[in-house]
Structures are given as structure tokens and as C-alpha cells.
Amino acid sequence: MTNQCSQCGLCCQLFLINLNKEEYQSGKYKTQFEDYGLSNDFQKAKNFGANIIEQKGDGSCFYLRNNKCSIHDIRPQVCKEFFCNSKLKKFKKMVQQIEKKKLINKN
Numbered sequence: 001m002t003n004q005c006s007q008c009g010l011c012c013q014l015f016l017i018n019l020n021k022e023e024y025q026s027g028k029y030k031t032q033f034e035d036y037g038l039s040n041d042f043q044k045a046k047n048f049g050a051n052i053i054e055q056k057g058d059g060s061c062f063y064l065r066n067n068k069c070s071i072h073d074i075r076p077q078v079c080k081e082f083f084c085n086s087k088l089k090k091f092k093k094m095v096q097q098i099e100k101k102k103l104i105n106k107n
Contacts, residue, residue: 004083005072005083006084007068007069007072008067008084009060009064009067009068009069010084010098010101010102011079011082011084011094011098012060012061012063012064012069013058013059013060013061013064013101014094014097014098014101015094015097016052016053016055017052017053017061017076017078017079018046018051018052018076018078019031019051019052019053019076019078020051020076020077020078021042023076023077024042024045024046024050024051025040025042028074029053029063029071029076030053030054030062030063031050031051031052031053031054032049032050032051032052032053032054032055033048033049033050034050034054036050053076063075082094084098084099
């Protein structure tokens with residue numbers, strides 16, 4: 001199985017999306033603390049979680065619409081790197097959480 005996004009939306013429901021410095025400074029994405037003002041200092045913003053994409057009331061990503069990513073073509077780098085079937089060690093726990101959620105949803 002190759003790495004390909006199935007656009008199931010589970011990752012958008014389960015995980016926080018951390019923007020990298022370039023993404024954060026671009027202003028293209030609505031962030032967690034945007035209403036309180038953005039810091040030009042990325043490290044400071046990162047320390048306080050201000051580089052995290054805004055979440056909806058249910059904890060899902062602000063850009064999740066009808067269980068699909070509404071910004072899929074311009075999604076952040078971390079979203080481009082993650083796949084539900086990833087074999088990369090850094091995503092092992094996330095993949096396990098996705099698999100667990102899929103099992104729960106089946107039952």
C-alpha cells in the first residue's frame with residue numbers, strides 16, 4: 001500500500017496541526033490564538049501554541065468540512081507528510097490512534 005491520503009478526515013479530528021515557521025508567518029492559516037494577536041517571533045508563538053491551527057468546538061481542525069479537508073491542496077507540510085498507513089517511526093502512535101478510531105467507528 002502506498003502513501004496516499006484517503007481523505008477520511010480522521011487525522012483532522014484527532015490531532016493538532018502545528019504550523020512551521022514559514023506557514024505561521026505567511027498568515028494563510030487561521031491559528032489557535034489569532035484573536036489575541038499574532039507574535040512575529042515564531043519561537044515565542046511556538047512556545048505558547050500560537051502556531052497551532054484553530055480548532056472547532058469538537059476539537060477537529062478548523063478546515064475540516066464534511067469530513068474532508070477544505071484546504072487539501074494547500075494543507076500544511078505536516079499534513080502532507082502524514083498518512084494513515086505511514087510506516088515512519090515518528091507517526092507510529094498517530095497511526096495506532098487512527099486504527100483504533102476506525103475500529104470504534106466500525107462497531
